[in-house]
Amino acid sequence: MPSSLIDLLGAEAAREIRRRGERRQFRRREVLFREGDIGDSVYMIERGHVLVRADRSPGEHLTLAVLGPGDYFGDVAVLSTVGRRSAGVEALDECVMFVLQAADYLELRDTYPEVRRAMTESLARICRRLVERLVDGRHVDARGRLLRQLLHLAELFDGPIIFTQEDLAAYVGVTRVTVNQILQSLVEDDAVEVRRGSVRVMDAARIRAKL
Amino acid sequence: MRPLHEQPGVVAAGYERSVSAGTIVFEVGDPVDAVHVVLDGVLLVRSVSLDGDSAVVDVRGRGDLLDDTALLDEPPGLHYDGATAVTPVRVLRIPLRVFDELRDRSPELGAALVSQLTEQVRRLSASLVDLLGRPGRARAARRLLALSDALERSGMHGTALVLTQQDVADFVGTTRSTLNAYLQEFELASAVASSRGRLTITDPHALAAFA
Numbered sequence: 001m002p003s004s005l006i007d008l009l010g011a012e013a014a015r016e017i018r019r020r021g022e023r024r025q026f027r028r029r030e031v032l033f034r035e036g037d038i039g040d041s042v043y044m045i046e047r048g049h050v051l052v053r054a055d056r057s058p059g060e061h062l063t064l065a066v067l068g069p070g071d072y073f074g075d076v077a078v079l080s081t082v083g084r085r086s087a088g089v090e091a092l093d094e095c096v097m098f099v100l101q102a103a104d105y106l107e108l109r110d111t112y113p114e115v116r117r118a119m120t121e122s123l124a125r126i127c128r129r130l131v132e133r134l135v136d137g138r139h140v141d142a143r144g145r146l147l148r149q150l151l152h153l154a155e156l157f158d159g160p161i162i163f164t165q166e167d168l169a170a171y172v173g174v175t176r177v178t179v180n181q182i183l184q185s186l187v188e189d190d191a192v193e194v195r196r197g198s199v200r201v202m203d204a205a206r207i208r209a210k211l
Numbered sequence: 212m213r214p215l216h217e218q219p220g221v222v223a224a225g226y227e228r229s230v231s232a233g234t235i236v237f238e239v240g241d242p243v244d245a246v247h248v249v250l251d252g253v254l255l256v257r258s259v260s261l262d263g264d265s266a267v268v269d270v271r272g273r274g275d276l277l278d279d280t281a282l283l284d285e286p287p288g289l290h291y292d293g294a295t296a297v298t299p300v301r302v303l304r305i306p307l308r309v310f311d312e313l314r315d316r317s318p319e320l321g322a323a324l325v326s327q328l329t330e331q332v333r334r335l336s337a338s339l340v341d342l343l344g345r346p347g348r349a350r351a352a353r354r355l356l357a358l359s360d361a362l363e364r365s366g367m368h369g370t371a372l373v374l375t376q377q378d379v380a381d382f383v384g385t386t387r388s389t390l391n392a393y394l395q396e397f398e399l400a401s402a403v404a405s406s407r408g409r410l411t412i413t414d415p416h417a418l419a420a421f422a
């Protein structure tokens with residue numbers, strides 16, 4: 001994963017984003033916006049990770065994507081005529097982002113080929129991850145999905161997966177109780193280590209063998 | 212913003228191919244050496260996960276790009292997805308290198324690709340929410356409505372879709388026999404008509420009542 005979308009750009013495009021964008025910090029677990037909010041800004045992640053979430057029913061949500069450095073979000077509302085957020089976004093850890101207003105986002109996109117390239121790259125990657133989970137969701141039971149996603153998330157975070165058990169449940173689409181049971185069995189096999197607010201894959205080969 | 216196939220230079224950059232319903236335009240394992248833009252008709256996209264499972268994950272119609280992975284900075288050498296025509300289809304095949312040059316030259320084309328991928332993220336996200344959280348009957352109705360929308364875009368409302376119940380079941384994420392029961396209900400409401408290997412969406416409004 002690239003270190004930041006801005007790092008992929010030429011000096012001029014990067015300078016323009018820094019000049020026009022507002023550099024903002026978000027605390028761990030801060031809600032940036034909720035599904036249905038009116039919004040006209042786009043966020044480019046410089047540091048940290050966010051959860052993109054869809055409401056399923058009151059108090060219950062499904063995580064659509066985990067985004068990190070190199071990714072951006074918020075464009076769905078900007079590009080649509082409705083102008084409302086199609087999903088909610090919450091910071092997973094301390095985040096630093098460049099927040100661009102819609103007009104600046106559109107202008108930068110139209111001016112710099114490498115901005116368009118970087119956006120395309122980020123979106124194509126997100127599509128690929130969604131497709132993976134769609135295929136998994138059709139073939140694999142809850143346990144299998146959790147095991148697979150643990151392996152994928154370990155790669156994504158390149159270290160401890162900073163997910164609570166609720167986060168894992170909302171990502172895989174199962175109950176927290178199920179997640180807890182499966183994690184317990186993995187802990188007993190020394191395949192993972194569960195801490196408060198994170199899970200670390202200790203032995204990927206052992207998890208793979210269980211699939 | 213103009214759709215892809217109406218962008219300047221796009222039609223001239225490729226050559227047109229007309230295929231009958233049921234034709235595979237490309238399949239898993241084919242080299243990624245070109246992109247395809249849909250001029251008319253409807254296709255289903257089937258994808259294979261890293262773990263080797265496959266499912267129908269998306270529907271595409273007029274103005275859509277079929278090969279989003281070709282847009283990555285480092286495209287995979289071989290397709291891990293395939294596209295099959297479910298109506299008569301006209302596609303524009305553009306060699307990858309030609310398309311790459313074109314999109315760097317044309318800000319509007321690059322922006323149209325970003326919009327297209329944004330829409331695709333939105334669509335795949337909705338499918339994932341459905342798959343993990345919505346009952347089978349509603350999912351079936353919603354996926355058929357996606358097919359109906361794609362038909363509409365080509366002015367092909369009411370055209371018979373050439374696909375098997377297994378294809379639809381793979382798209383919905385259910386078994387063939389369960390899907391068959393849903394289809395019978397939809398038929399009773401005069402929303403669809405099915406015969407061997409063919410499905411016609413006769414009344415999208417009636418179908419929407421199940422979604």
